[in-house]
Structure formats: structure tokens, C-alpha cells
Amino acid sequence: MTQEIRLRFAPSPTGYFHVGGARTALYNWLIAKKQGGSFILRIDDTDELRNRQEWTDGIIAALDWLGIDFDEGPYFQSQRKDRYFQQAREFYEKGLAYYCNCTRDQIDERAKMRGGQPGYDGFCRDRALSSEPGYALRFKVPPGDTVVNDVVRGTVTFANSTIEDFILLKGNGAALYVLANFVDDVDLKISHVIRAEEHLPTTPKAVLLYEALGVQSPIFAHLPVLVNEKRVKLSKRRDRVAVEDFRDQGFLPEAMVNYLALLGWSPGDDLEFLDRQELIDLFDLSKVSKSPAFFDVVKMKHFNKHYMASLNVNDFIGRCLGVLEANSWWTGDESQMASFHVIAPFVQERIALLDEVVEMVDFLFTDSVLLEVEQYNFSDIDLDVLSKFLVKIEGEDNFTRDRLEEHFRSLGEDLGLALRKLQAPIRLSLTGKKVGPPLFVAMEILGKERSLNRIRNAVASRH
RNA sequence: GGCCCCAUCGUCUAGAGGCCCAGGACAUCACCCUCUCAAGGUGGAGACACGGGUUCGAAUCCCGUUGGGGCUGCCA
Numbered sequence: 001m002t003q004e005i006r007l008r009f010a011p012s013p014t015g016y017f018h019v020g021g022a023r024t025a026l027y028n029w030l031i032a033k034k035q036g037g038s039f040i041l042r043i044d045d046t047d048e049l050r051n052r053q054e055w056t057d058g059i060i061a062a063l064d065w066l067g068i069d070f071d072e073g074p075y076f077q078s079q080r081k082d083r084y085f086q087q088a089r090e091f092y093e094k095g096l097a098y099y100c101n102c103t104r105d106q107i108d109e110r111a112k113m114r115g116g117q118p119g120y121d122g123f124c125r126d127r128a129l130s131s132e133p134g135y136a137l138r139f140k141v142p143p144g145d146t147v148v149n150d151v152v153r154g155t156v157t158f159a160n161s162t163i164e165d166f167i168l169l170k171g172n173g174a175a176l177y178v179l180a181n182f183v184d185d186v187d188l189k190i191s192h193v194i195r196a197e198e199h200l201p202t203t204p205k206a207v208l209l210y211e212a213l214g215v216q217s218p219i220f221a222h223l224p225v226l227v228n229e230k231r232v233k234l235s236k237r238r239d240r241v242a243v244e245d246f247r248d249q250g251f252l253p254e255a256m257v258n259y260l261a262l263l264g265w266s267p268g269d270d271l272e273f274l275d276r277q278e279l280i281d282l283f284d285l286s287k288v289s290k291s292p293a294f295f296d297v298v299k300m301k302h303f304n305k306h307y308m309a310s311l312n313v314n315d316f317i318g319r320c321l322g323v324l325e326a327n328s329w330w331t332g333d334e335s336q337m338a339s340f341h342v343i344a345p346f347v348q349e350r351i352a353l354l355d356e357v358v359e360m361v362d363f364l365f366t367d368s369v370l371l372e373v374e375q376y377n378f379s380d381i382d383l384d385v386l387s388k389f390l391v392k393i394e395g396e397d398n399f400t401r402d403r404l405e406e407h408f409r410s411l412g413e414d415l416g417l418a419l420r421k422l423q424a425p426i427r428l429s430l431t432g433k434k435v436g437p438p439l440f441v442a443m444e445i446l447g448k449e450r451s452l453n454r455i456r457n458a459v460a461s462r463h
Numbered sequence: 464g465g466c467c468c469c470a471u472c473g474u475c476u477a478g479a480g481g482c483c484c485a486g487g488a489c490a491u492c493a494c495c496c497u498c499u500c501a502a503g504g505u506g507g508a509g510a511c512a513c514g515g516g517u518u519c520g521a522a523u524c525c526c527g528u529u530g531g532g533g534c535u536g537c538c539a
Contacts, residue, residue, distance in 0.1 A: 012539045047538055104537080117465065118535070136537050153468070162466050170537040177539050201467060201534040224469080224532095231531065259475095262488095266476055270487040289476075291469050292532060299475065299489045309502080350501045360500095408498070423498035435500040
């Protein structure tokens with residue numbers, strides 16, 4: 001009898017969606033796909049004070065952008081309060097839970113007198129309090145040990161004596177995380193719970209709940225946390241690691257997915273660049289590493305450059321449109337599109353991030369990026385190069401990249417100068433920059449008239 | 464403090480007792496190629512935290528130490 005494979009990603013919408021959550025979602029999705037199961041999105045919004053609709057929307061948009069699609073959901077915990085309450089009452093009626101009216105202060109006070117160990121002491125366990133407004137419902141933790149079988153950690157044993165009688169229902173009757181999670185995982189028939197390591201300490205509580213109800217626990221897997229350069233867990237407040245920020249910076253979703261998959265997992269065999277299907281085929285939870293991983297944007301950029309270069313040109317062009325449109329000089333008319341098509345392949349292999357496209361091509365579409373006459377700081381040699389190059393190309397009617405390069409090379413021979421020296425002043429006068437796409441392709445696009453004008457203008461800097 | 468997890472180059476990792484005086488990738492350095500940049504090529508530097516065991520043999524197994532991290536909320 002095989003159990004259905006059902007995995008869920010259950011973020012709480014209390015902030016922007018960061019890369020750690022994205023990786024957790026990805027790993028769940030990967031297993032669901034690999035095993036032909038379902039991937040479910042559940043929004044854990046039981047904390048009414050901190051949840052916001054916009055964060056939920058952001059999570060869904062980011063998952064969509066990454067190509068992590070879900071088969072069911074989103075389900076919202078905020079809509080299942082009655083069910084949690086009902087389940088909690090069942091625990092109470094079976095004598096597995098009890099009401100407690102201790103305040104935090106009283107609990108701390110007693111802990112202090114006991115000798116420092118913080119935590120609840122079971123004060124109300126045998127007081128047989130009944131339900132009243134303001135009373136919390138606590139689970140009666142039995143004696144013994146609780147074992148968590150974890151695919152990445154192995155067997156982890158907790159002494160129940162170190163687990164306090166935890167709260168199921170708050171004084172206002174609302175469910176707490178452990179309860180809501182448990183009920184939903186049972187109701188949704190979740191087979192694998194894959195989440196970050198920070199949840200490991202609460203897992204025995206969930207296991208206790210499964211045991212109390214005689215329900216089989218799902219398979220657990222706790223992933224190593226993602227850390228910042230200081231080696232502490234990535235935080236929404238401290239670290240700028242929002243998925244949407246990376247998207248806006250011009251990262252490609254396929255690059256991000258590939259990089260994220262490798263943060264904490266490796267397929268072996270020195271494999272690095274894996275597409276979605278390869279990821280699905282090779283992914284293996286038992287090979288997930290146990291130690292925290294540093295989220296390295298520099299390395300992700302390398303992945304991005306690779307994926308950028310592998311795009312077919314039309315795809316690349318399509319993805320550039322968004323960043324081009326943010327510039328006033330871009331009209332997107334036929335002429336501009338034609339120019340961009342010509343330069344695109346040369347740009348594509350040079351940039352790591354999508355928005356770098358702007359500085360690579362702006363000179364083709366606007367004069368505003370060119371230097372002012374007084375800003376050129378040409379040497380006599382530079383000026384000599386420019387005027388002699390002008391002479392050579394002024395009479396050229398076939399203004400193509402090949403012809404231009406021939407003139408350029410012959411100029412080098414004439415002057416006995418290295419070509420790298422020659423191109424510098426030409427590029428600067430033509431593009432206003434020291435680096436850029438191949439010069440003669442650029443000139444071909446600019447055309448004879450504009451090219452000559454720009455060089456003449458630069459030469460005019462001589463006084 | 465308590466409970467739990469973790470520990471290979473700066474970073475991500477390969478390594479599941481001999482194939483490892485430890486391999487790959489990013490970053491870094493040098494050189495080559497080259498109209499700039501990028502790409503590519505070649506080469507360099509760079510790690511098994513420490514101490515005990517077990518074993519003919521340990522990065523790999525066990526114990527301890529140290530270090531780091533997570534949790535410790537009527538947050539998730």
C-alpha cells in the first residue's frame with residue numbers, strides 16, 4: 001500500500017519573500033515532481049497581527065516567476081479556525097490537554113524561584129480548569145522520549161521532560177502554529193514535511209500530536225538554514241534578499257532556481273548547470289547537506305551570466321524590453337528594434353544582469369551619454385589617431401563592420417600602434433564609454449553620418 | 464543557562480575506511496588569445512577545527528574539546 005505523495009510549502013506572510021523560502025519551496029516542488037505527487041501552497045496566516053495581504057500576493061507572484069507552480073491551494077489557515085478549535089477540543093475531551101490561566105509573568109516568576117530554568121512548569125495540569133475566556137489550552141506532554149526521524153538529520157531524540165506543556169489554543173481561542181500546522185498536514189494528507197532547520201525543535205511537539213491521535217507522521221526533512229556573511233540566519237529585516245529584488249536587478253528565474261537548488265544540495269559528479277528537468281531527475285533529499293550555507297550573490301551572478309548567454313537571441317531581446325522601456329530615449333520603434341537586434345548577440349554574451357543592457361546600448365539611441373567636448377582628455381596621439389581614422393573612412397561608402405575593421409587595421413599599420421591603443425579614443429568619442437560591444441558593429445549601426453559626426457566632435461576638443 | 468543541530472579551500476561543495484600528500488565550481492593571481500569589455504584557454508595560491516581512540520589503514524567510524532548555528536513567545 002503506497003501512500004500518495006503530497007508536499008506543501010507553508011510560508012507565513014509576515015514580510016517579503018526571501019531566498020530561503022524560495023529554496024524551501026523549490027525542494028518541496030522538486031520532490032513532488034520527481035515522485036509524481038502534488039505540490040500544495042498553504043498560507044500560514046494564523047498570526048493576524050503580522051499578516052498582510054500584500055505579502056501573500058508577493059509570495060505567489062515570486063513563485064510564479066520562479067516557475068514553481070502548485071497543484072492545490074493556496075489554502076489559508078485563517079479560514080480554518082473552527083477546525084483547529086474542534087481538534088483542540090478533541091484533545092481536551094480525551095484528557096490529553098488542559099486549560100491554563102497562568103500569565104507569562106507568573107510562569108517566569110515561578111521559573112525564577114525554581115532556579116532559572118525558563119519555561120512552563122505544568123502548574124495547571126491537575127487543576128481541572130474548564131474553558132473560560134482568556135484561558136489557554138495546553139497539551140499534556142507524556143513522559144518518555146520523542147523521536148523525530150529526519151531524512152537529512154537521521155534520528156533525533158528529545159527527552160519529553162525537556163518539552164514543556166505547549167499551548168494549543170490561545171486565550172482568545174485561536175490556534176497556535178503547532179496545532180494549526182498539525183491539523184492541516186493531517187487533513188491535507190501531507191506525506192513529506194520539508195522545511196528549514198529552525199523548525200526542528202518544534203517537531204517533537206508535532207510528533208506527540210500525531211502519536212496522541214494515532215495518526216502516522218509524515219516524513220520529515222529539515223534543511224540547513226541559509227546564512228548571511230556573518231553566518232547568521234538570513235533575516236527579512238537585516239538582509240536584503242527578497243526574491244523580487246533579484247528579479248528587478250535582472251536575474252533570470254532559471255539561473256536563480258539552478259543556484260538555489262545547489263545551495264545545500266549537490267548531485268555529485270561535478271555537475272553545476274542543471275535545467276529544471278535535470279534538477280527533478282537528480283534531486284535527492286538524502287543528499288542534502290546538514291550545514292548552513294552562505295547565500296552568495298556573486299556566484300549566483302555567474303549562473304546568471306551562463307543562462308543569459310544560453311538564451312536564444314529573440315528570447316534575450318524579449319527579456320530586455322522591460323529594462324529598455326524604463327529609459328526616455330527608448331521608443332521601441334521599428335528602427336530602434338532593428339538596431340537592437342543587430343547589437344543584441346554581442347550584448348548578450350557580455351552582461352551578467354539584464355539591466356546592464358542599458359549601459360551597453362544607450363549610445364545607439366541617444367547622444368546624451370556622449371562626453372562634452374571639454375571632457376575629452378585626448379593626447380596628441382589620440383587626436384592623431386582620430387583624424388587619420390576619419391580620413392580613411394570618410395570616403396568609404398560601404399559602411400560595414402568588415403570594411404571598417406580593414407580601415408582600422410590599416411591605420412594601425414600606418415601608425416605602428418597596437419590596435420588596443422587605437423580603439424580607445426575611437427570608442428570614447430563614439431560611445432562616451434571605455435568599454436562596450438565591438439566597435440565596428442556599433443559603427444555599422446550608427447551609420448556613416450552619425451559616426452563621422454561623433455568623431456569630428458571629439459576631434460574638436462583640440463584647442 | 465537549557466534542548467537540539469552542525470564542522471573539507473575565502474564561498475558552495477565532491478568525498479559514504481584504502482582510488483585523496485583531497486576533486487570541481489565561484490572569487491582571486493599570472494600568462495595566452497584579443498579592437499575594449501566579456502567569453503575561452505593554461506597555470507598558481509588556497510581546506511579535511513583540535514585531541515584521543517577503533518583499524519594494517521580515517522577527511523570518512525566512536526568519544527571528548529573547541530567553534531558556529533537554531534530553538535527556548537498565548538510568532539511562524
